[in-house]
Amino acid sequence: MSMDKSWLEEQRRVDFVIDEIGKRMDHLQQAADKNRTDIVSIRKNFWDNVTVNFDDPLEAIETAASIKQQAEVLSESERVYQHNQKQLVALEKLRRSPYFGRIDFLEKGFKKAESIYLGVASFLDEDQLEFLVYDWRAPISSIYYDYLPGPASYDTPGGTARGTLELKRQYIIRDGQIQSLFDTGVTIGDQLLQEVLGKQSDAQMKSIVATIQKEQNQIIRNERSELLIVQGSAGSGKTSAALQRVAYLLYRYRGKLLADQIVLFSPNPMFNSYISTVLPELGEENMQQTTFQEYLERRLGSAFSLEDPFTQMEFVLTAMDMPGYVARIAGIQYKASLDFLQTIEDYIAFLGKEGLLFKEILFQGEVLISAEQIRKQFYAYDTNLPISNRMALLATALIKQLKELARDEAEKAWVEDEVELLGNEAYRWAYKELRKKKQYDEGTFDDFESEKALLSERVVEKHFKPLYECVKSFQFIDAIGIYQQLFAHPEFVSEIAVGAKLPESWASICKHTMERLAQKELLYEDATPYLYLKERLEGFHTKNTIRHVFIDEAQDYSPFQFAFIKRLFPRSKMTVLGDWNQAIFAHTAENSGFKALPALFGTDRMEQILLSQSYRSTKPIVEFTRELVEGGEMIEPFQREGGKPTLLKLEMMDELEQKVVERVMGLQSSGYGTIAVICKTANESLEVYERLKSNLPVLLVDKETISFEKGIVVIPAYLAKGVEFDAVIIYNASTTQYSRESERKLLYTACTRAMHELHLFCVGQLTPLIPIEVVGTLLVEVEG
Numbered sequence: 001m002s003m004d005k006s007w008l009e010e011q012r013r014v015d016f017v018i019d020e021i022g023k024r025m026d027h028l029q030q031a032a033d034k035n036r037t038d039i040v041s042i043r044k045n046f047w048d049n050v051t052v053n054f055d056d057p058l059e060a061i062e063t064a065a066s067i068k069q070q071a072e073v074l075s076e077s078e079r080v081y082q083h084n085q086k087q088l089v090a091l092e093k094l095r096r097s098p099y100f101g102r103i104d105f106l107e108k109g110f111k112k113a114e115s116i117y118l119g120v121a122s123f124l125d126e127d128q129l130e131f132l133v134y135d136w137r138a139p140i141s142s143i144y145y146d147y148l149p150g151p152a153s154y155d156t157p158g159g160t161a162r163g164t165l166e167l168k169r170q171y172i173i174r175d176g177q178i179q180s181l182f183d184t185g186v187t188i189g190d191q192l193l194q195e196v197l198g199k200q201s202d203a204q205m206k207s208i209v210a211t212i213q214k215e216q217n218q219i220i221r222n223e224r225s226e227l228l229i230v231q232g233s234a235g236s237g238k239t240s241a242a243l244q245r246v247a248y249l250l251y252r253y254r255g256k257l258l259a260d261q262i263v264l265f266s267p268n269p270m271f272n273s274y275i276s277t278v279l280p281e282l283g284e285e286n287m288q289q290t291t292f293q294e295y296l297e298r299r300l301g302s303a304f305s306l307e308d309p310f311t312q313m314e315f316v317l318t319a320m321d322m323p324g325y326v327a328r329i330a331g332i333q334y335k336a337s338l339d340f341l342q343t344i345e346d347y348i349a350f351l352g353k354e355g356l357l358f359k360e361i362l363f364q365g366e367v368l369i370s371a372e373q374i375r376k377q378f379y380a381y382d383t384n385l386p387i388s389n390r391m392a393l394l395a396t397a398l399i400k401q402l403k404e405l406a407r408d409e410a411e412k413a414w415v416e417d418e419v420e421l422l423g424n425e426a427y428r429w430a431y432k433e434l435r436k437k438k439q440y441d442e443g444t445f446d447d448f449e450s451e452k453a454l455l456s457e458r459v460v461e462k463h464f465k466p467l468y469e470c471v472k473s474f475q476f477i478d479a480i481g482i483y484q485q486l487f488a489h490p491e492f493v494s495e496i497a498v499g500a501k502l503p504e505s506w507a508s509i510c511k512h513t514m515e516r517l518a519q520k521e522l523l524y525e526d527a528t529p530y531l532y533l534k535e536r537l538e539g540f541h542t543k544n545t546i547r548h549v550f551i552d553e554a555q556d557y558s559p560f561q562f563a564f565i566k567r568l569f570p571r572s573k574m575t576v577l578g579d580w581n582q583a584i585f586a587h588t589a590e591n592s593g594f595k596a597l598p599a600l601f602g603t604d605r606m607e608q609i610l611l612s613q614s615y616r617s618t619k620p621i622v623e624f625t626r627e628l629v630e631g632g633e634m635i636e637p638f639q640r641e642g643g644k645p646t647l648l649k650l651e652m653m654d655e656l657e658q659k660v661v662e663r664v665m666g667l668q669s670s671g672y673g674t675i676a677v678i679c680k681t682a683n684e685s686l687e688v689y690e691r692l693k694s695n696l697p698v699l700l701v702d703k704e705t706i707s708f709e710k711g712i713v714v715i716p717a718y719l720a721k722g723v724e725f726d727a728v729i730i731y732n733a734s735t736t737q738y739s740r741e742s743e744r745k746l747l748y749t750a751c752t753r754a755m756h757e758l759h760l761f762c763v764g765q766l767t768p769l770i771p772i773e774v775v776g777t778l779l780v781e782v783e784g
């Protein structure tokens with residue numbers, strides 16, 4: 001658009017708003033300066049304003065009250081200061097780019113349309129009467145996302161407001177200057193989106209508030225659903241929608257919902273770093289971010305060597321020829337299922353009557369309370385009570401019993417020896433304690449005996465403390481033994497649970513599981529079932545303060561894991577986002593938890609939203625990648641042009657390295673900042689990295705990588721989940737690498753990471769997962 005009249009008018013308004021923001025900032029800065037001086041002064045003179053007197057109890061109480069009051073004054077000043085600082089940061093952002101959109105909305109019954117300017121935060125004029133900028137999350141702002149010019153409406157607390165959208169304008173404003181300005185007509189697509197998507201990727205994900213699409217807006221502003229399921233193709237903006245939804249919820253429920261009452265489960269730690277700047281960029285605090293594995297590790301501690309999902313993935317991809325492979329795959333799939341969950345529930349019902357295993361409580365190598373005693377005590381409780389309630393009663397009884405045993409222990413010689421070795425300080429303490437208890441009769445012979453008795457008690461308490469802790473944390477339950485018992489004899493499950501659904505290979509699953517548990521290895525597929533069983537026995541450690549749970553890459557979770565998560569967050573709404581075309585884990589091959597969600601959670605207050613438009617990649621890339629998966633014809637590319645993906649077939653492995661180096665260099669000279677060489681496995685990635693590193697400044701990404709960096713990376717496909725690159729090179733798309741049906745989704749996930757360019761290399765025969773007719777969508781390069 002040329003520098004026409006409306007552009008100049010718009011720039012004038014931008015200047016005016018920036019000016020107002022500047023004034024407000026000056027004001028706030030002055031207040032902040034004064035505030036800071038006050039804080040320094042309160043801190044310096046803290047004790048001057050406090051009357052300190054501990055002479056008698058009454059004075060001491062007054063002193064405490066005076067200290068408290070002074071501390072409150074200080075903390076209030078600090079709170080105001082921090083609030084001002086936050087506002088200053090937000091205003092500084094607004095000053096650089098005060099808004100990105102404008103809608104002129106003529107509400108029914110009104111004569112004149114109102115111009116609404118949308119930005120990342122609201123900004124009112126000096127009199128606090130007129131909104132110079134509306135927060136993008138304000139109710140009226142939704143018109144911007146939901147409508148093209150024409151009839152429009154939005155929900156207000158008082159009902160629906162209807163009218164006509166007369167103008168929809170989008171801006172790019174940098175450092176106070178309008179760089180671009182587009183009017184969205186009924187027929188013109190989203191030009192701003194075109195511009196944004198054409199840019200290069202970054203090491204950090206960006207917010208999309210200026211260009212949120214209608215169907216994404218439905219996800220972001222959804223308030224009704226207890227369970228919101230989003231199935232979206234690769235690059236359709238699921239993660240983006242999830243993050244803007246967090247920002248929306250924090251705005252909508254300001255004062256009621258805090259960022260740490262929201263949890264986002266993400267696929268790996270690197271992804272956490274990739275998305276960590278989006279919310280701060282929107283002026284909000286980050287929610288809690290974790291991976292399911294991190295949660296398992298925290299809860300399971302160090303009793304086992306706990307396998308992570310990526311090691312499991314490596315096994316699935318590389319160990320086909322190893323003995324036990326088939327049994328393990330069958331085990332992975334069964335242990336992911338709701339049938340196995342039912343088997344565990346049946347087992348728990350059985351354990352309510354018999355079969356629980358306990359560990360004896362030992363002290364200094366001797367049995368204080370035997371496992372048999374504990375077992376008897378447990379089964380003496382009313383069998384109608386749930387196991388976890390009986391366990392709680394048992395723990396209380398055991399503590400009581402230990403206290404009694406501690407009294408006997410205090411009489412023993414080792415205690416006397418230890419007491420004698422105690423220093424003066426311990427005796428002074430005992431003296432004071434006895435005085436407090438008024439048991440001290442100065443000068444009598446018994447006083448020394450009383451001191452010794454008290455010190456003996458203290459010595460024993462110190463040694464018994466770990467025992468109390470063990471009991472309180474239910475370590476007297478032999479949880480692993482109980483889990484093992486389930487697999488010890490293949491016929492056991494059928495005996496305790498008539499009609500239990502077991503897979504054909506159950507016997508080999510049992511054998512394999514027993515072998516691994518005997519080596520103190522807890523495989524990834526066993527971790528959740530084991531923890532579930534343990535929690536059901538001890539009482540679930542539920543997270544009651546969490547109000548919203550987001551699960552990204554939800555296709556990677558098994559039905560069993562979802563059942564677990566449901567129990568873990570009983571008071572939380574759930575937003576679950578995934579793409580079953582990217583379900584690459586063996587447990588999700590036939591049994592993705594994502595698809596089982598409605599059955600698991602019930603369909604009341606559940607909503608499902610489908611995102612079919614793919615924004616990440618250019619049209620030619622999407623046209624190729626969607627051919628790789630079933631139902632791919634539903635995936636719509638965004639109209640962004642680019643070169644066709646290429647395929648270079650080579651005869652010899654030796655040539656591959658050289659060709660990849662040349663391609664990467666070419667991509668670099670085209671100005672691409674993030675280039676990924678995607679391999680199938682971690683081993684292949686390591687080998688490729690070793691080969692490339694002398695010619696290129698490459699970084700290797702493995703499961704330990706915690707931050708996403710710009711540059712050239714070598715990465716296994718499953719770790720590239722959720723992230724994106726300007727250009728992607730598939731290192732070797734040959735039959736040897738990708739031939740099994742189960743590898744289809746892996747290849748699809750890898751290819752869909754590309755924003756602007758995708759290049760496939762292949763030594764020998766091309767993978768059959770790319771059918772011959774699909775090769776036609778590629779630019780096949782001829783070597784040399």
Ligand SMILES: Nc1ncnc2c1ncn2[C@@H]1O[C@H](COP(=O)(O)OP(=O)(O)OP(=O)(O)O)[C@@H](O)[C@H]1O
Pocket residue numbers: 193196197206208211212213216232233234235236237238239240241579615616721722723724752
């Ligand atoms: N409305 C939008 N405006 C601007 N960019 C968008 C929009 N929606 C998505 N994008 C961009 O498209 C890319 C893909 O988005 P995102 O990572 O959220 O998709 P996803 O569905 O989670 O992808 P995947 O499942 O493949 O990991 C990102 O670069 C994101 O910024």
